[in-house]
Amino acid sequence: MPRVTIKDVARAAQVSITTVSHVVNNTRFVDPATKQRVLTALEELGYQPNSLARSLRSGVTRTIGLVVPDASNLFFADVARKIEDIGFQQGYSVILCNSDNNPGKQSRYINTLLAKQVDGVIFISSGSEPDDLMRLVENNIPVVVADRDVPLELADVVLLDNEQAGYDATKHLINLGHRFIACITGPNHLAPSMQRFEGYKRCLKENGIDFDPKLIEMGDFRFPSGEEAMQRLLSSSSRATAVFVLNDMMAIGAMSAAHKAGLSIPKDISIIGFDDIEIDAAITPALTTMAQPIEEMAQYAMNLLIEHLVGKKHELNQRIILTSRLIKRDSTARWEE
Amino acid sequence: MPRVTIKDVARAAQVSITTVSHVVNNTRFVDPATKQRVLTALEELGYQPNSLARSLRSGVTRTIGLVVPDASNLFFADVARKIEDIGFQQGYSVILCNSDNNPGKQSRYINTLLAKQVDGVIFISSGSEPDDLMRLVENNIPVVVADRDVPLELADVVLLDNEQAGYDATKHLINLGHRFIACITGPNHLAPSMQRFEGYKRCLKENGIDFDPKLIEMGDFRFPSGEEAMQRLLSSSSRATAVFVLNDMMAIGAMSAAHKAGLSIPKDISIIGFDDIEIDAAITPALTTMAQPIEEMAQYAMNLLIEHLVGKKHELNQRIILTSRLIKRDSTARWEE
DNA sequence: CTGAAAGCGCTTACAG
DNA sequence: CTGAAAGCGCTTACAG
Structure with missing residues (x-):
């Protein structure tokens, strides 16, 4: 029929x-x-x-594109979830574009979004390709950049103050009496990783602790890399009593490695993560972490985007900087020499 | 411009x-x-x-709808991820529809998918509304039902043999010497929960173990409910030595409750989950579980759907039943009286 | 080898 | 209070 x-x-x-x-x-x-x-x-x-006919005529699709680097990262899954939720309330559908941290895939997805005439896009960069964003902007498609900053003037941006959050996490450890604080970073071409790491270094410096490159390991923000980085840390000659892991997925991996090495957390070693994904409170020991205000971030991003879509004026290059907060749980503890 | x-x-x-x-x-x-x-x-x-114009003319949108009950459940997040991935490879975009286990929301999303003329939909039911599916079918939109069976003749279906999987999980515990085996179920209107539970009961029976209602607690498939269910179990007069938790999210919550009660897993109590989400291997102790073949499920669902879309003939009511397999890790152990 | 034209299903000035 | 018609940007018979 x-x-x-x-x-x-x-x-x-x-x-x-x-x-x-x-x-x-x-x-x-x-x-x-x-x-x-x-x-x-x-x-x-x-x-x-028929929305197609309606949209073709009216020029409005009530659809937005959501570009995320890695949907299996729980943080992005949460963000996607929230965006979808708010979008639904406002009558927008969302096309999920998982770039897989792959510039080619990201680029092809941008083409699709352009072809499908989405009204706007929320963009979490997979790295360093502002070209994709330019194509959107050239086609008058409003874009809001979230989470990972991007060198582009023509988009709104909602970010976390990652540097300060990195500082605060480190400060928490120092306040607890730690002096040998390791750091497991993400890929160093990603702004959030870089900035958290900067905050870490600034905090060490301000507290008179020498920076020790042997205490630094790099991961890729996924579970296994956290585990491997922790193993390297534990088998080296370094003697970290605490580690600041730049996201929770890796932190959970790191905890696993510590457990396997027979260490008790937080008695033998303290671990602090970053993100505050839902599972943090459910594992043992519950993970101390720097919370990202995911809901707030999603809400701001959508609001900014929707303001554009309904034609409300606002500055073209608005920057919203959110702050992280420390969630003390059971994976960090006082260190007595 | x-x-x-x-x-x-x-x-x-x-x-x-x-x-x-x-x-x-x-x-x-x-x-x-x-x-x-x-x-x-x-x-x-x-x-x-312009895809809109093209689609309006050709009747093909190369877009599919994916309806999931709860995107914050890691299992569905993984499924969504895989579907998106396979879709992308085949040139399909996916509109993410999170029904939030809410029939009203699900129903409104179906309208949207209809209006947007999606070529097909992959549907994981939020419960019991075959009406939504009927509307799709009436509009000649092929639908593949995944994970949760639905009383409808006109869709392909790819499911897990949940009953057998429930049986196998229980058998694993019995083989380990457990006789007092608790079960934390999901909502009992959901087929997967029901069927796993049936398998549990059949296994007890076949092994001469009396079914004890005091050993059963119900959750909602999310973390906190697993924790609460476990607390109830531990504070009751029952003396379970093992618990079969019907999904991993709840199992992780249950582990947390056991730890908080001072129990050691698996020494004092064994726990087996269901799903095999990525995090299972990263927590301590690593969670023994029944693996759902997520990739296979996504692949079958997409293949079935795409066969319809390209017009290849196949039975209208094809049923694919996948089997689960036991992943032994560290949360279950032999019980010696 | 190429083009004029119909038509997909709508919305929206314009007219009465 | 209501309708005829143009037009959104394409694809695709049909014709030459």
Whole structure:
């Protein structure tokens, strides 16, 4: 059975398609009796407007693209979840674009979003390709960059103050009496990793602790890399009593490595993570971490985007900087020499 | 700057829009010289076809809808991830529809998918509303039901043999010497929970162990409910030595409750979960679980759907039943009285 | 080898 | 109070 169109409804209700359109959209007065006939026909035929036609005509799709680097990272999964939720409330669908940290895939997805005429996009960069963003901007598609800063003037941006958060995490460890504080970083081309790491170094310096490169290991923000980085740390000659892991997924991996090495957390070694994903509170010991305000971030990103979409004026290059906060749980403890 | 259309390209290349369309789609022979002119114009203007117009005309959107009950459940996040991945490879975009286990939201999302003329949908039910599916089927939209069975004749279905998996999990515990085996279930209106529970009961029976209702607690498949269920279990007069938790998220919550109660896993109590989400191997102790073949499930679902989309014939009501397998890790151990 | 034209299903000035 | 018609940007018979 072919789809029912506005024409079918018009025929059934004995009116023009103009009138059907107006009652469907409630966009001009229609005589109550006529309106009722149309409503009945609509109901009986089970009419469902064709968004493609509507969008083609009106230029509005009520669809936004969400580009994330890695949907298996729980942090991004949470963000995606929130964006979807807020979008739904506002009547927007979201096309999920997982770039897999792959510039080629990201680029192809941007083409798709362009072709599908999305009204806007929320963009979490997979790295260093501002070209993709430029293509969006050139096509007048508003984009809000979230989480990972990008060298582009023409987008709004909502970020965390990662440097300060890195500082605060380190400070927590220092306050607890730690002096040998290791750090497991993410890929160093990613701004969040870099900045957290900068905060770590600044904090050491301000507290008169020498920076020791032997205490630094790099991971890729995923579980296994955290485990491996921790193993390297434990088998080296360094004697860390605490480690600041730059995201929670790696922190959980690191905890696992510590356990396997027979260490007790936090008695033998303290671990602090970053993100505050839901599972942190459920594992043992519960993970101390720097919380990212995911909901707030998603909310700001969507609000900024929607302001553009409904044409409300605001500065083109608005920057919103959110702050992280320390969530003390059970994986960090006082260190007595 | 307004979007560039096929008309702009035609004008620039001095040909008809017909010809431009044909070179864009490579759909009929075009004189090499002419073709080159078009290609150049395409490039210079940065032409990007408008999918809306194309889809409206051709009736094909190369977009599928993915309806999941709860995107914050890691299992569904993984499934979504895989579907997106396979879809991308085949040239399909996916619209993420998180029903939040809310029938109203699910229903509104189905409307959206209908309006957006998706080519097909992969559907993981939030419960018991076959009406939504009927609307899809009535509009000739192929749907593949995954994970949670649904009383509908007109869809393909890819499921896990949950009953057998429940049996196998329980058998593992019995083989280890356990006789007092508790079970933390999911909502009992969900087929997977029900069926796993049936398998549990069958296994007890076949092994001459009396079913004890005091050993059963219900959760909602999320972390906190697993923790709470475990607390109830521990504070009751029952004396479980092992617990079969019907998904991993709850199992992790249950482990946390056991730890907080001062129990050591698996020495004092064994725990087996269900799903095999990525984090299972990273926590301590690593969680023994029944693995769901997520990749296989996503692959079958997409293949079935795509077969429909490209018009390949196959039975309308095809049922694919996958089997789970036991992943022994460190949260279960032999019980000596 | 190429183009003029119909038509996909809508919205929306314009007219009465 | 309502309708005829143009047009959104494409694809695709049809014709030459």
